[in-house]
Amino acid sequence: MEGGKDKMIATKEDLLNLSPLGVKGTLISEEEIMRWFGLLDASWVHSGNPKDPHAELTSGYCSNGFFDCLRVLKYVKLSHILAHQLKLRLETAMGKSELLKIKYTIGSPMAAITFAHDVAWEAEIPENMFLEKDPANPKKMLWKRIAIPEGYPVLQIEELITTSHTTNEVERAMREGNPCPINFVPYIGAIVHRPPKMVGGYGGREVIALISKEVWAVPPEECPLCKQGSKKLRPKTNWKELTGKN
Template sequence: MLNQEQALAIFKKSGALLEGHFLLTSGKHSDRYVQCAQVLQYPEDTSALCEEIARRFKDDQVDLVIGPAMGGILVAYETARHLGVKNIFAERENGSMTLRRGFSIQPGQRVLVVEDVITTGGSVQEVIDLVQAQGGVVVGVGVLVDRSGGKADFGVRKVGVITMEVPAWEPESCPLCKEGTPAVKPGSRGLK
């Protein structure tokens, strides 16, 4: 069993949870930044985090685990491994989530939707809609980090290994800017 404090320690150790002054892709500023790819580099840590998702859904008769590409691929694989079931992933094609590569969902199949991090949960909702359109039954949503503070609602049980509310401010109302702290742009082309 992994509690939130232990999970946060794993994220901080890997550099996946940063604290400071960040310029987000949205143009807003925040004092925290989550980059799950940093923690997913480490198989032992990834296994421990996904085992916690699997543990919380072990009694739900899950038949299949699915996650959206890219962030949900490793999470789906490792969670499915712990549950002893098959995993697949959905990917965006022409702006919509779809199943490719011969993947399918059988009518009545009990499906767990997973993701690395959610803020509004848009991608997860698209995957839920895809599963339901295929006739699958969504038993729940499991995420490594729920940045919505628990507010994202999918109409099914949702489990976050870490649940936090990450503030985001417009630049003109950012308290860190008012203190004179420079903002750093994290991500694939910014902070390493």
């Protein structure tokens, strides 16, 4: 927060009362945003103590950390505040004039759909659209409802990047589904970037994220926490037990 008028948010109630206009133009630190996620039970990182349980991801892999952006994004004001924070960082990375040239934001399903819309609003990007999951194969995406004209600069938005899978799948689906070539700008906007080993970007595009953190995920047979006797739990259904919050 800006020096002098330090307004660290202390409680969930304070956070939910935060006004987007009140923090407009103020760069909020990664540490502070990370604390907001904690206040909303939207993030968890393992303590290192094998007596504490660890996370079992949807993929079946074990992990020492977990983020659920929907627990933050469901609050409309917070979604706008985070979108504004991302706009400020994109502006620094690309320059204001390049950001203003972007014609489209694209959100991947599900959580990034509304967030990409908020980023478009905050950054004055005129159009926003989203991909959808292929009903025949939920790991695949479809781009079929809208045709983006050739040359239009397109900014991809993700709420959470763990591996390159979704990021690359969005690119593949759009390149295959659009009638003419897609002009992706060399940046991807994200709320959380949490790869096992920090990388700057994917396929020549740099990730601009509000939170960047290394979180590992490994098959259960390679999991150091399983080996030490730590219990593995699915975060979505065992949040209280996993985080030790009651």
